[in-house]
Amino acid sequence: MAVKKRVTLKDIADKTGYTINTVSRALKDKKDISRETREVIHKTAGQLGYIMDSAASAMRSGKTKTIAVIVGDISNPFFGSLFRGIELSARKSGFTVIIYNTDENSEWEQNAIFSAYSKRVDGIILCPVQENSENIKLLQRMSVPFVLVGRYFKKIKTDAVFWNDVKAGELAAGYLLDQGHVNILYIGGPLHISSGADRLQGYRNAHKKREIPVKEEMIRITRITAGAGLEVIDQILGEDLPFTAVVAFSDLVAYEILCALGNYTKDKYTHIPIVGFDNIREKIMFPVYFPSIDSRENAAKICVELLLKKIQEGESHKPVLRILDVELKHT
Amino acid sequence: MAVKKRVTLKDIADKTGYTINTVSRALKDKKDISRETREVIHKTAGQLGYIMDSAASAMRSGKTKTIAVIVGDISNPFFGSLFRGIELSARKSGFTVIIYNTDENSEWEQNAIFSAYSKRVDGIILCPVQENSENIKLLQRMSVPFVLVGRYFKKIKTDAVFWNDVKAGELAAGYLLDQGHVNILYIGGPLHISSGADRLQGYRNAHKKREIPVKEEMIRITRITAGAGLEVIDQILGEDLPFTAVVAFSDLVAYEILCALGNYTKDKYTHIPIVGFDNIREKIMFPVYFPSIDSRENAAKICVELLLKKIQEGESHKPVLRILDVELKHT
DNA sequence: TTGAAAGCGGTACCAG
């Protein structure tokens, strides 16, 4: 049963005596084809091992049933887990997913967008780099349906699904402040990233509400790619900064910090009070415990639903902001 | 600068006065087009914001410059990291990557293969479920270039890149045996999976070489999807099994086991001797340390190179097995 | 060096 050449509609048409057209419609179960015909065609299609050429289909119909997901780095479990959720939801609606990594770099982000457009994806889910807003404007000009995830632009109206990061930052810092800490090291992401700015704002708010002054030297901004946490903490430890607790930009950064601190304490497994974000331990079990901020909602699913809705509605769609509520979780 | 409709070659042709054909070849920098013409065409293409329709291109040329990666679960950092490496290598050669998750389920694996075929991917990198060999035979019949990663079939000749898992198992068990442990719990993957079978073989070999008897009740086979480690250890702890050390199927399972054991000891962070596989800490820092088996080679890169070679060579390609040497790494 | 024409494999649209 060698299947060297691709089986096409024509092969089925030849074998059954119907036209390509009829075969095409029969296989799509259009109701204007008689039950008998449909069955015959389906059967021979099965026998021949027919698999539709989606490139051809896409070309004519303009629909690829494919969405692109563009994120910083898929090997980051936060994105990995998000992506997995997206794939699951997308699959349920018959969509396939292409992935692009930006490494938090605008140029690669642009390449990804171009490539996705070139492949005629039906829509894009993007966690934007946010160094500038060029790429977003580009997406808008191309009029490809897209949804931002995890980050948003204050000045541009787009669909977006993101966490309430001001509240997140406030919860994190507040938790530690309420334990009596007043020197809380804050290691956060760049301020051009909305979550970076918002979480820091939350950190400040928490202090203000408790009338505790924020010490600016406790605030450290860093890259959010892998290894960044290590670098910062390494530097900080050279400064003799009197911090007694830490708010880390993500659980991953928190782990990096604990790794680094481990080198400076006798017992590697006694760690200082630290709070992270993303609650990665809910997805990947890990035997080191600290509180983490997260939402109860399924961001991935919400993204996909929103995107599909947007794809359906087309131009008439009005931008929707879905802000996910967050809470502090003790695993 | 509204770019509503897609810009096509025709638009450029109309604007420059050349034919579609000439435009196409000019944009591909074929040398049978005069420098002048090329420049004019490139310039107007830029002005109009032309982006090639790869669906159309693929249809005619048969090449999509896309590969599919099919793995168990991308949210597993092992696969996430592998995938990332694949994407990096593929990108360098101008390839895009589609991803499919099988959840270690043959049926989904088949769907993934069909979908990839339908999208006319140029090649596939697959970590096979191995419940049976139907899907591999399917791939061979479809004559899509593919490379297996992490697992191989003893009875079927295919291209494959995988770790020396017998040695891996031997190193892991040997390390613990040499520390004086004689009751080493082995928590491994299903035996139909090559790495599951091979690592267990290695565990046995290590005992044999040291003339230490293997106690069969120390051998536990489990699923390898998330949470499986927890289940097994939970059950084992009800049995009062006198193990003093553990060989875990992967670092992820090791972490799960440490989580579970944490519930039964006073100090959560004092853990029993355990050895894992994959050395996930090399990619993602975690402040819990134990030895892990891994290779020095870049599996992802090797996979991509092999696949691209196979794509180029076509039918003439002879299957290649790349067995990666492994070692025990103390982070 | 450039142009004309024939497809790639489907789908949309209209006719019968």
Add this chain to the structure above:
DNA sequence: CTGGTACCGCTTTCAA
């Protein structure tokens, strides 16, 4: 209910 035909946008081949 089924067939005919144009056509999606690009690449290939051959001719000029």
